[in-house]
Amino acid sequence: MSTFAKVVCCLVLVLGVANGQGLKVGFYERTCPNAEAIVNEVMTTVFKEALSLSGPLLRMHFHDCFVRGCEGSILLNSSTHTAEKDSPPNLSLRGYQVIDRVKAALEKKCPGIVSCADILAIVARDSVVATGGKFYNVETGRRDGNVSSLSETLTNLLPPTANITTLIAGFSAKGLNVIDLVVLSGGHTIGTSHCSSFSNRLYNFTGKNDADPSMDPKYVKELKKRCKINDQTTLVEMDPGSDRKFDVDYFTLVTKRRGLFTSDQALLKNTVTSAYLTAQSNNGGSTFGHDFGVSMVKMGRIGVITGSAGQIRKFCYKNN
Ligand code: HEM
Numbered sequence: 001m002s003t004f005a006k007v008v009c010c011l012v013l014v015l016g017v018a019n020g021q022g023l024k025v026g027f028y029e030r031t032c033p034n035a036e037a038i039v040n041e042v043m044t045t046v047f048k049e050a051l052s053l054s055g056p057l058l059r060m061h062f063h064d065c066f067v068r069g070c071e072g073s074i075l076l077n078s079s080t081h082t083a084e085k086d087s088p089p090n091l092s093l094r095g096y097q098v099i100d101r102v103k104a105a106l107e108k109k110c111p112g113i114v115s116c117a118d119i120l121a122i123v124a125r126d127s128v129v130a131t132g133g134k135f136y137n138v139e140t141g142r143r144d145g146n147v148s149s150l151s152e153t154l155t156n157l158l159p160p161t162a163n164i165t166t167l168i169a170g171f172s173a174k175g176l177n178v179i180d181l182v183v184l185s186g187g188h189t190i191g192t193s194h195c196s197s198f199s200n201r202l203y204n205f206t207g208k209n210d211a212d213p214s215m216d217p218k219y220v221k222e223l224k225k226r227c228k229i230n231d232q233t234t235l236v237e238m239d240p241g242s243d244r245k246f247d248v249d250y251f252t253l254v255t256k257r258r259g260l261f262t263s264d265q266a267l268l269k270n271t272v273t274s275a276y277l278t279a280q281s282n283n284g285g286s287t288f289g290h291d292f293g294v295s296m297v298k299m300g301r302i303g304v305i306t307g308s309a310g311q312i313r314k315f316c317y318k319n320n
Pocket residue numbers: 054055056058059062091092093158159160161162167184185187188190191192193194195196197261263
């Protein structure tokens with residue numbers, strides 16, 4: 001091979017890995033053919049009991065992917081409480097026991113085969129489908145990492161106060177573009193938020209006992225009834241009235257200045273994201289369902305570990 005060919009070959013390899021090479025739809029076809037069906041069986045039971053877990057479980061995959069890549073580090077326990085799950089942004093991450101339940105079912109049928117990182121990706125898809133979103137094929141073949149660090153969440157997860165510049169930069173750093181940003185923000189069509197994640201917009205926004213002028217004043221008034229100053233515990237629906245329905249309401253709300261977070265409202269400040277918001281809210285979300293699957297697959301490729309690197313954890317909360 002010429003030096004040039006070697007360089008090209010090497011470049012392709014490096015870029016390939018960064019783009020999730022080693023993942024494919026149906027990775028477990030031969031080693032655990034029913035893997036996704038086993039996950040789905042557990043999730044069907046779980047969602048029958050508690051469909052409200054769809055929000056936290058979708059969000060869990062997002063948080064996993066943005067910190068160290070999609071390699072299951074969000075699931076690791078730490079005896080010194082310095083893991084990702086010990087970080088403030090984890091506040092509403094619930095459902096760890098559900099992942100343990102899925103893992104136990106898989107270990108029974110196919111011991112040591114299916115990674116925790118893949119379980120998170122499949123469960124996120126099943127959460128979308130269970131709430132009425134469109135099915136998409138999940139790529140699998142991720143392996144599990146062995147490091148989880150609290151401090152890394154603070155630099156990699158975006159705060160709800162983020163402006164459009166910070167959001168675009170944060171997504172770009174993970175290989176995701178402005179369309180992915182607005183499409184994936186549509187995940188806020190399901191689930192709930194603590195008052196404390198947005199109450200800065202209701203009270204004393206600029207230090208003059210005022211509210212965020214970019215939020216519909218009627219919505220400010222409604223939210224103030226639910227969220228008193230310094231409330232740390234109350235949950236409100238992010239898409240009032242349909243927080244368990246994967247519909248287009250999120251886009252309609254944001255265009256009406258009724259997005260809950262500064263980061264939602266910020267999507268009106270960029271021509272591309274704002275055009276997408278308007279288009280989806282005008283056309284009843286005709287492409288959102290499909291677009292969401294495409295961007296989720298892209299997100300699921302961030303920093304993956306594949307091949308023989310990493311491990312397949314036996315228990316998702318601890319290293320082998
Ligand atoms: C663009 C940057 C994002 C920011 C700043 C952000 C921020 C937040 C915050 C602050 C909460 C509320 C947490 C709480 O107080 O309980 C939340 C909830 C949620 N987020 Fe995001 N998020 C972002 C992107 C995403 C993405 C990409 C997804 C998934 C594709 C997602 C899915 C969710 C879901 C489903 C919930 C509801 C969780 C529940 O019901 O407990 N978010 N997000």
